[in-house]
Amino acid sequence: MNNVTTERSAKRLVRLISIALYIASLTQKAFCTESNCGDSVLVVIFGGIGMITGGASLIWMANPLILISWFSIRNVKASLIASAISFLTAISFLMFDKIADNEGGVYNRIVSYEAGYWIWVSSITVMLLGNIYLLLLHRKVLKQQ
Numbered sequence: 001m002n003n004v005t006t007e008r009s010a011k012r013l014v015r016l017i018s019i020a021l022y023i024a025s026l027t028q029k030a031f032c033t034e035s036n037c038g039d040s041v042l043v044v045i046f047g048g049i050g051m052i053t054g055g056a057s058l059i060w061m062a063n064p065l066i067l068i069s070w071f072s073i074r075n076v077k078a079s080l081i082a083s084a085i086s087f088l089t090a091i092s093f094l095m096f097d098k099i100a101d102n103e104g105g106v107y108n109r110i111v112s113y114e115a116g117y118w119i120w121v122s123s124i125t126v127m128l129l130g131n132i133y134l135l136l137l138h139r140k141v142l143k144q145q
Contacts, residue, residue, distance in 0.1 A: 003137070003140060003141045003144060004141055006137065007134065007137050007138060007141055010130070010133065010134055010137060011073050011074075011134060013130075014073070014126065014127065014130030014131070014133070014134065015070050015073055015127070015130075017126050017130075018066070018070065018123045018124070018126045018127040018130065019070065019123070020123075021119055021120075021122050021123035021126060022066070022119075022120065022123040024119050024123075025040050025115075025116045025117075025119035025120035025122075025123060026040045026041040026044065026116070027040070027041075027116075028040055028114060028115040028116030028119060029114035029115065029116050030043045030113075030114055030116040030117045030120070031093075031099070031110055031112065031113050031114055031116075031117055032110070032111050032112045032114060033099060033101045033108035033109060033110055033111060034108045034109050034111060035101060035102070035108045036101060036102075037114065038101060039116075040116035040117075040120065043060070043116075044060075044063060047059075047060030047063070048060055050100055055096060055098070055099065055100070055107075056093060056096035056098065056099040056100075056110070057099065057100060058089075059089055059090060059092060059093040059096075061089055062086045062087075062089040062090040062124060063086075065082050065083070065085050065086035065089060066082070066083065066086045066123070066124050066127060068082040069082035069083040069086060069127050069131070070127070073131075073134075076131060076134045076135045076138050077135065079127075079131050079134075080128070080131035080132065080134075080135055083124060083127040083128040083131050084128055084131075086124050086127070086128075087121075087124045087125060087128045090120065090121050090124050091121060093113075093117070094113070096110065097109060097110055098110065
């Protein structure tokens with residue numbers, strides 16, 4: 001297998017693993033507050049609406065950024081930038097201690113980060129690390145041409 005074929009296969013594999021982890025994260029709880037635990041799928045669906053409240057809800061922006069990374073994988077640099085910003089956005093959720101977790105916009109203290117959050121971050125991390133590997137592989141392919 002030549003390096004160009006290896007590069008194409010690696011791109012598919014990185015994206016597939018990232019998407020699979022993302023989908024798996026949707027089956028779990030994302031975080032718990034003093035009042036309830038948020039289902040990841042509901043956080044993804046309604047998180048954009050919660051952005052009007054600001055604060056920790058802005059972390060939802062990591063979702064469109066990871067989508068951009070998946071769809072721009074042919075351009076490794078663009079995909080890398082999108083996944084890096086998505087990663088930084090996703091982990092910044094750890095800096096917040098409160099979030100609006102109901103339709104009334106009432107803030108409650110975050111008491112735990114659940115499996116859905118960690119699997120979601122893992123999905124983004126796989127894409128970030130995969131993009132770094134792909135960039136290095138792409139440079140190697142270019143040197144050999």
